[in-house]
Amino acid sequence: MRPKNPFNPTAPIDPEYFAGRHHEIEIILRALNQTRHGSQQNVLVTGERGIGKSSLALLARYIAQEPRGDWQTDCKFATGYYTLDDKDTVGDCCQGAIEQLNRTIRPSLTDRFFEKIRQLDCSIKLNFWFGSTEIEPRGKVRSDTDAAKIRKDFVKILEALWDELKGSGYNGILIVLDELNKIKTKENLGAFFKKVSESLVSDGYRKTMILAVGLPWLEQKIAEDDLSAVRVFEHVALDPMRPSESQEVVDKALAGTGVSISDDARARLVDWAGGYPYFLQQMCFDSFEADTDQLIDVADVNSGVSRSLTQFDRMFFGRVLREVEGKNYQKIIEALAPEDSGMPVGVLQRESGVKGVGQYLPKLLKDGVITSPKKVSTNWHPRRLLYTSSWSSAWASSAKKRAWTPTLAPRRLGRPYFPPNAFNGASHPTGPG
Ligand SMILES: Nc1ncnc2c1ncn2[C@@H]1O[C@H](COP(=O)(O)OP(=O)(O)OP(=O)(O)O)[C@@H](O)[C@H]1O
Numbered sequence: 001m002r003p004k005n006p007f008n009p010t011a012p013i014d015p016e017y018f019a020g021r022h023h024e025i026e027i028i029l030r031a032l033n034q035t036r037h038g039s040q041q042n043v044l045v046t047g048e049r050g051i052g053k054s055s056l057a058l059l060a061r062y063i064a065q066e067p068r069g070d071w072q073t074d075c076k077f078a079t080g081y082y083t084l085d086d087k088d089t090v091g092d093c094c095q096g097a098i099e100q101l102n103r104t105i106r107p108s109l110t111d112r113f114f115e116k117i118r119q120l121d122c123s124i125k126l127n128f129w130f131g132s133t134e135i136e137p138r139g140k141v142r143s144d145t146d147a148a149k150i151r152k153d154f155v156k157i158l159e160a161l162w163d164e165l166k167g168s169g170y171n172g173i174l175i176v177l178d179e180l181n182k183i184k185t186k187e188n189l190g191a192f193f194k195k196v197s198e199s200l201v202s203d204g205y206r207k208t209m210i211l212a213v214g215l216p217w218l219e220q221k222i223a224e225d226d227l228s229a230v231r232v233f234e235h236v237a238l239d240p241m242r243p244s245e246s247q248e249v250v251d252k253a254l255a256g257t258g259v260s261i262s263d264d265a266r267a268r269l270v271d272w273a274g275g276y277p278y279f280l281q282q283m284c285f286d287s288f289e290a291d292t293d294q295l296i297d298v299a300d301v302n303s304g305v306s307r308s309l310t311q312f313d314r315m316f317f318g319r320v321l322r323e324v325e326g327k328n329y330q331k332i333i334e335a336l337a338p339e340d341s342g343m344p345v346g347v348l349q350r351e352s353g354v355k356g357v358g359q360y361l362p363k364l365l366k367d368g369v370i371t372s373p374k375k376v377s378t379n380w381h382p383r384r385l386l387y388t389s390s391w392s393s394a395w396a397s398s399a400k401k402r403a404w405t406p407t408l409a410p411r412r413l414g415r416p417y418f419p420p421n422a423f424n425g426a427s428h429p430t431g432p433g
């Protein structure tokens with residue numbers, strides 16, 4: 001029978017297959033443990049698209065949910081994992097987080113709790129089931145309520161929940177807010193996090209941890225919103241994986257499948273993925289499919305990866321152009337695409353022929369289509385994905401000097417670039433020259 005393909009490029013990784021990221025996991029374990037012992041610690045996870053943020057957040061939730069021998073933890077947290085919708089407000093986040101939390105703890109809640117919630121008269125509406133009656137219908141979070149009230153109500157509900165949960169064997173609450181980069185423009189995230197975190201602590205509710213997740217520019221946004229809000233979080237910036245971590249991804253997935261991989265095939269996959277787990281998963285998935293004799297060798301990889309290329313085309317280069325509506329956005333991406341090291345704004349304006357190019361950059365940046373890096377990797381990677389390792393210092397440097405770089409920079413649009421010898425003469429695109 002055909003074994004199940006253990007690779008999954010289309011979704012965050014299941015905690016069972018999670019590999020690498022040992023340093024980052026350490027930080028999360030410490031934060032969970034501190035919170036569990038009554039010393040609240042929040043974490044902000046940032047990184048480029050597909051770098052593994054949600055996978056790490058899901059692992060954090062998994063560890064938080066129950067004592068895990070592998071990790072030597074004894075957490076039993078009530079968890080709520082809310083993924084933002086486009087243009088969510090802070091109020092929507094509060095509502096979403098509470099609803100998700102509610103899903104996991106509903107059986108632990110008593111009549112007394114519901115009565116208390118009824119009396120609180122909150123702007124955040126609860127969708128709890130009480131007997132057979134829903135207390136409040138799910139409604140759009142009030143755009144008419146002010147942010148200060150929503151924050152206050154969010155804290156009130158969290159506190160009421162904790163009063164209820166602490167007697168039922170729980171030892172903490174974890175709230176994950178994923179894709180926080182989708183927050184509506186002008187919402188003050190910094191003030192929100194600072195206020196929520198400080199209110200909980202000052203009220204003596206120190207066992208609630210927030211794990212905020214999003215694209216690299218979030219850190220700067222939070223800092224710009226409220227300078228001291230950065231201190232609310234321990235920051236985990238996800239970089240590309242080291243080769244040993246990528247190897248671990250491959251080995252962990254294959255373990256127990258009855259399928260093995262030759263050393264040179266694995267080295268090739270690891271090298272081509274350049275530390276980006278999404279690319280690794282896609283190429284491994286296709287190589288696994290190409291294999292017919294339970295040993296993935298170089299020929300399987302070459303044949304599999306040719307399918308991956310089509311997928312990369314579709315996923316990224318096609319999407320990037322489709323998504324950035326309007327000719328000017330397209331011209332900007334096209335001007336940036338052949339550049340290794342990005343361009344200062346002035347050059348970009350000349351090359352793209354787009355007047356007032358600066359006005360288009362924030363949206364491209366927000367969508368994760370371009371980066372504004374200080375340091376640009378010049379290594380050749382399959383799709384030559386350029387990564388900024390220190391976004392905040394790049395931002396801090398003079399705006400004039402900023403080099404805007406496409407997050408995904410194919411040498412020719414529509415074709416990822418592979419080094420000339422990548423396929424040993426196989427009929428695949430081989431990049432320029
Ligand atoms: N530690 C890991 N071990 C194995 N695979 C991983 C790991 N981290 C990420 N992946 C894989 O990489 C891909 C992208 O992961 P994930 O969705 O977590 O990234 P992301 O940063 O949240 O992306 P996005 O910005 O699009 O939300 C997925 O296919 C996932 O399976």
Ligand SMILES: [Mg+2]
Nearest residue numbers: 053054055178
């Ligand atoms: Mg994600």
